[in-house]
Amino acid sequence: MRVEVLAIGTELLLGQISNTNAAWLGQELAAIGVDVHYGQVVGDNHARIVRSLRTALARNDGVIVCGGLGPTQDDITREALAEVMNVALVRDEELVTRIAGFFSSRGREMPANNARQADVPFGASIIPQARGTAPGLICPVGNKVVYAVPGVPYEMSEMFERAIAPDLKERLADEGMTATITSKVLRTWGTSESGLAEALNERFDVLADGHLPVTIAFLASGIEGIKVRITAKGDNDAHAQELLAAEESEVRAILERNFGDIIFGVDDETMEVAVSKQLLKRGFTLGLAESVTGGIIASRLVDVVGASAWFRGGVVSYASDVKFNVLGVSEGPVVSPEAAIQMAVGAARVLQSDCGLSITGVAGPDQQDGHEVGTVFVGLSVPGAEPSAVRLQMPGDRARIRQYSAISALDLLRRALD
């Protein structure tokens, strides 16, 4: 089965935004075994959208159209779909009510324009919205299909997972393409992509001849670490799972042998979730003192549902005398291991938590206390151990230094609690 992604929006052609939707969909389509041969982008122009849709339909079994479902006059995907399907647009009054409800739940009246979002090409079915106002559409065109989803990435991905992926899988099954593809992501923090690749070379050699339907890929994910994605294709789910599990244990053994405990989670398990699991297991609560990261660690932790069970809070001690007065740090250089330790101990005391985690450093643009930009000290105070500090050197600009520092500090806490 072959599918093409057609992204709609003049803002994409003008480069005001990057076409990240196509990349995301490309990954997801590959993961379920759908082939992608081409990708297209077209501006907000009726004739061109129609032409691009026809081109895509002619050379594929299905098309995913992203964007142009908004309420404004330049959102014309619905009209183009109706023309390609050779049907009329029909306003769905139930949808109008639902969209109006979205506004009234926020104490606002629906602008008249938004009613356009309830126009549905005759014969199309609706993918209800879960996060915005524009419904998605599933449009049959002969024996082919066009899926239309909003261009907003977070609405698009939700609709793909909930409605499009299951529909595609059903079509694959109908065609007797019952091979099951399954994959697992091992999330690592602490080594480079080329380091991982070199260590895993022995597996690439084994897999190179293709006798095992298993692949390994890397996905550098910035502040989320480097992901190692293992994909296996089996005759059925049990077979695919078996192949996947075998490869996973090979990969885990190699990474453990080369780098120690660098796998902090699997699939969607973020570093903050890994930390929360360790804290819950040990029955500890946590308090933070953040300087250079300025609240990034706290905001990542609060993102974990149920954080109130183990997260007490934090002090963002950006000004030096907040470190002295609120956290009880001794006057002196605030970018130092001593200051980091006193911040961690102070955070645990002020916030009445079992553990204290602190971070102080230089994000730039200027150096500070004789330390170059990128120098960071992480302080740890954990029951049963002497408070300690670790010095890290972070690459990149101000934003990267702050983000990398935050995940590095969480990783140090994760390892300290292990």
Add this chain to the structure above:
Amino acid sequence: MRVEVLAIGTELLLGQISNTNAAWLGQELAAIGVDVHYGQVVGDNHARIVRSLRTALARNDGVIVCGGLGPTQDDITREALAEVMNVALVRDEELVTRIAGFFSSRGREMPANNARQADVPFGASIIPQARGTAPGLICPVGNKVVYAVPGVPYEMSEMFERAIAPDLKERLADEGMTATITSKVLRTWGTSESGLAEALNERFDVLADGHLPVTIAFLASGIEGIKVRITAKGDNDAHAQELLAAEESEVRAILERNFGDIIFGVDDETMEVAVSKQLLKRGFTLGLAESVTGGIIASRLVDVVGASAWFRGGVVSYASDVKFNVLGVSEGPVVSPEAAIQMAVGAARVLQSDCGLSITGVAGPDQQDGHEVGTVFVGLSVPGAEPSAVRLQMPGDRARIRQYSAISALDLLRRALD
């Protein structure tokens, strides 16, 4: 003059990398007045590359092909170009020497494969490499042109600026098209995209007949608000700037009349930068007390270079008794206007700042203190005014509620300081 970007590479279709080249080129092409109507991506397949090239040539004056110029067997852009030009590939021995020199200057021998990079379609001219090994190509096809550049962004952009942009400008001048395009982004917070569109309908009506070379577009940017982009095309830079300024004052007047002070910045000016400007203007420092946002506001503010001049720090009071013990909030419901006011006042006191900004609310998944998910109270303590609280109702899931709350709170502070 119309140009299309054709990106080549299976890794793009698989979503292993994002097509950032197309976005970058889109911006550059718009800036010199070249129109872009479509964009294409195709995998490493000879027949498909040829087909995509022909499609692009048929509907444009020029094509920029990115990628497929590397040394390996799946780099087949050169062969596809020769087929479309209907000429042979000729190895350029001077180029072979130059590529070999690139390797020997690094103390390495040129792998045999790299000689392929010296194959040039007969009749094409070369864009010498400045950063890598793959030369770019300028290929005449009838009265049209195909530019081929490497897919590595940093090689691509250098070649575009050095060789392609000047060539395009010459072609534009030959056609007597010396127009300059300029644009400005007005950043808004506080109304919906459809609300903005409805208010600006009168301008769309004026601009619809095309007598003014000015366009208005919206860009929903999630937690960064909604951007209104005004673009003007003039005979020269001064003319374009004049048209832009005139349209900007029309748009500003309409938005002011309909929504008040919703434009918080222009172009790259974020909400945190807007807040920092107000604080610097008034000579005030700021302290935060964050509950539901858990450090998001602090981390946005610390991202502003020079934040230490006005940002004291914050207390992330996630547990209720941190609100009571550290900030001095009276025991009782912590999601209330009273608690928000006490948090703001407490933050200013504990952190010794002039202004206090606080936020408390329910991000879910469960309701709290009788308030439904999405209810948020923002507390403000600003010199010369009674401390106050504002109630907001936020849409979306946990992450969105937290992010929207953060920018909304900053916007309230910005307005309070105005």
